[in-house]
Amino acid sequence: MQDGNALAVRPDADPGEDRISGSREKGLNRVLHILEFLHANQRAIGIGDLAKGVNAPRSTIYTLVRSLVDAGLLEMAGDGNRVYFGKKLYLYGMDYVRGNDLLRRGRQEVDNLSRETGETSELCMLQSGRYTIVHSSPGTRPFRISSATGLQIPLPWTASGRLLLAGFERAVIEDMVSEDDLVLPDGRRLLLDDFIEDIATAGAAGYCVTSGLVDAYTKCLAAPVFSAAGKVEATICLVVPIDTSEEKTGDLIALLRERAARLSITG
Amino acid sequence: MQDGNALAVRPDADPGEDRISGSREKGLNRVLHILEFLHANQRAIGIGDLAKGVNAPRSTIYTLVRSLVDAGLLEMAGDGNRVYFGKKLYLYGMDYVRGNDLLRRGRQEVDNLSRETGETSELCMLQSGRYTIVHSSPGTRPFRISSATGLQIPLPWTASGRLLLAGFERAVIEDMVSEDDLVLPDGRRLLLDDFIEDIATAGAAGYCVTSGLVDAYTKCLAAPVFSAAGKVEATICLVVPIDTSEEKTGDLIALLRERAARLSITG
DNA sequence: CTGGATTGTCTCTTACAGAAGACACATGTA
DNA sequence: TACATGTGTCTTCTGTAAGAGACAATCCAG
Numbered sequence: 296m297q298d299g300n301a302l303a304v305r306p307d308a309d310p311g312e313d314r315i316s317g318s319r320e321k322g323l324n325r326v327l328h329i330l331e332f333l334h335a336n337q338r339a340i341g342i343g344d345l346a347k348g349v350n351a352p353r354s355t356i357y358t359l360v361r362s363l364v365d366a367g368l369l370e371m372a373g374d375g376n377r378v379y380f381g382k383k384l385y386l387y388g389m390d391y392v393r394g395n396d397l398l399r400r401g402r403q404e405v406d407n408l409s410r411e412t413g414e415t416s417e418l419c420m421l422q423s424g425r426y427t428i429v430h431s432s433p434g435t436r437p438f439r440i441s442s443a444t445g446l447q448i449p450l451p452w453t454a455s456g457r458l459l460l461a462g463f464e465r466a467v468i469e470d471m472v473s474e475d476d477l478v479l480p481d482g483r484r485l486l487l488d489d490f491i492e493d494i495a496t497a498g499a500a501g502y503c504v505t506s507g508l509v510d511a512y513t514k515c516l517a518a519p520v521f522s523a524a525g526k527v528e529a530t531i532c533l534v535v536p537i538d539t540s541e542e543k544t545g546d547l548i549a550l551l552r553e554r555a556a557r558l559s560i561t562g
Numbered sequence: 563m564q565d566g567n568a569l570a571v572r573p574d575a576d577p578g579e580d581r582i583s584g585s586r587e588k589g590l591n592r593v594l595h596i597l598e599f600l601h602a603n604q605r606a607i608g609i610g611d612l613a614k615g616v617n618a619p620r621s622t623i624y625t626l627v628r629s630l631v632d633a634g635l636l637e638m639a640g641d642g643n644r645v646y647f648g649k650k651l652y653l654y655g656m657d658y659v660r661g662n663d664l665l666r667r668g669r670q671e672v673d674n675l676s677r678e679t680g681e682t683s684e685l686c687m688l689q690s691g692r693y694t695i696v697h698s699s700p701g702t703r704p705f706r707i708s709s710a711t712g713l714q715i716p717l718p719w720t721a722s723g724r725l726l727l728a729g730f731e732r733a734v735i736e737d738m739v740s741e742d743d744l745v746l747p748d749g750r751r752l753l754l755d756d757f758i759e760d761i762a763t764a765g766a767a768g769y770c771v772t773s774g775l776v777d778a779y780t781k782c783l784a785a786p787v788f789s790a791a792g793k794v795e796a797t798i799c800l801v802v803p804i805d806t807s808e809e810k811t812g813d814l815i816a817l818l819r820e821r822a823a824r825l826s827i828t829g
Numbered sequence: 830c831t832g833g834a835t836t837g838t839c840t841c842t843t844a845c846a847g848a849a850g851a852c853a854c855a856t857g858t859a
Numbered sequence: 860t861a862c863a864t865g866t867g868t869c870t871t872c873t874g875t876a877a878g879a880g881a882c883a884a885t886c887c888a889g
Contacts, residue, residue, distance in 0.1 A: 319846090319874060322590045322846070322847070326593075330650075330654060334653065337657065341866090352850095354847080358846085367689055368594075376865095380661065383690075385658040386696075387655060388652040388658075390647050391646070394605065398652070429653075586843095587878095589846090609836080620878095622876090622878060624837070
């Protein structure tokens with residue numbers, strides 16, 4: 296991610312081999328990488344592997360992990376030499392929920408929606424410039440649409456992404472969306488201009504539907520939740536089979552918009 | 563800590579006062595303090611106050627907070643210059659829940675218990691040597707017993723505390739319990755020996771009841787949840803009015819123990 | 830308007846945290 | 860038995876991150 300611009304790599308390089316790394320990193324950054332790495336892997340990781348995973352010296356990771364474990368942010372996992380997230384992070388997370396009306400009520404609403412409709416429902420937000428499924432509730436279909444909470448998906452792949460970007464400057468949008476993001480899972484390629492137009496349309500319409508973008512079997516219906524300031528702060532969405540009738544789709548969108556509007560009345 | 567050899571410390575020292583400190587702190591530690599401070603205050607804090615709160619130089623806190631906000635661990639709160647926990651922490655917290663059977667099932671069970679009995683129910687664990695309410699469900703009584711999730715209470719004040727310490731060496735227990743911890747909210751003072759005896763008794767009995775410890779109106783019933791290794795990994799407890807009849811108390815304890823046992827069958 | 834307090838950004842210095850690498854001890858496997 | 864691979868702890872070196880402090884810009888009370 297963040298090498299790039301770095302000042303010219305030592306010309307003599309290290310005779311040893313590749314290892315360009317070398318750069319001395321701030322401890323905090325190492326920690327942030329550790330957390331991201333664990334989040335990405337969704338399981339306990341051995342300290343050695345962790346060091347490899349974040350490309351940091353073993354000794355450093357040992358020190359940091361000890362601090363983090365002592366602090367309770369990480370915990371040694373059952374068998375012995377692996378670590379994963381700790382109780383403290385859970386507690387802080389709950390603090391976040393408590394301090395965040397929208398999230399708390401949004402979760403509730405999403406659970407309701409999936410129970411009422413039987414479809415998979417999700418609460419989505421921008422998370423440092425990335426689309427994030429903040430909460431999802433599975434729905435009752437035999438073929439369950441997989442979607443882990445916290446999963447980060449390119450904005451252009453989703454209906455929610457189009458709504459979340461409504462109101463942003465073109466430049467900002469270009470900044471958030473990489474070239475890769477425009478390539479769909481099946482290899483098709485979106486045009487940035489089309490995407491930006493979609494955003495405008497979705498913003499004006501107050502809802503958005505996408506068909507067969509992430510996979511060929513589903514469509515995604517989304518409605519925006521507004522902050523007091525009138526910005527799109529989140530979306531709630533439903534993931535339904537792509538062959539859902541026009542009529543039913545319409546009904547679901549109406550339902551979704553009503554619920555999203557209700558969520559928007561925030562203090 | 564480790565000055566000593568250093569070349570003469572400023573001879574004038576700090577005229578200010580107390581704070582001999584000055585010691586240069588690791589950035590990571592500062593961050594840990596920041597998080598604890600926010601957790602303790604349960605609300606967004608201005609950066610200046612944050613610096614005061616964790617007793618750190620302003621410039622340092624500005625730098626760290628920026629990193630943390632960029633990383634999404636903290637978020638700028640509504641009005642502008644305050645910070646609180648961020649979405650990332652919530653996501654990591656959910657990861658913890660997902661990776662932790664006991665917590666997931668325990669939360670469920672606690673919710674069930676409070677619904678079934680109408681009493682306040684809690685899931686408790688040791689969190690780096692401190693008693694922690696990991697999840698609580700309010701119950702239906704008019705006088706709701708307050709108990710925020712994540713609240714940390716001295717071990718000797720609680721029934722759960724007695725169970726959680728079962729199986730620890732005396733020395734370890736002495737280490738975990740400070741003098742202050744032995745002083746109850748109403749000023750009474752427990753004897754360490756009595757407390758340690760309580761622990762043994764509770765451990766042997768497989769449940770624990772305390773009356774009027776934290777406050778004069780409630781008693782606390784707790785049952786231990788065991789890990790595969792046979793250690794007490796958590797407790798579930800009910801907070802009931804202190805005048806609850808012997809008979810009903812007995813029934814509730816039986817219920818509690820059954821549910822705790824069910825939780826103990828972990829993978 | 831003035832004086833004090835607070836906010837956010839910057840620069841410079843040096844104490845110290847991160848890195849390197851050696852070590853001792855396990856495992857596994859050829 | 861030797862040889863590779865992984866783990867956890869220490870010690871030593873040095874580049875840099877934490878801290879002090881100065882600054883301009885707000886804000887507010889009197």
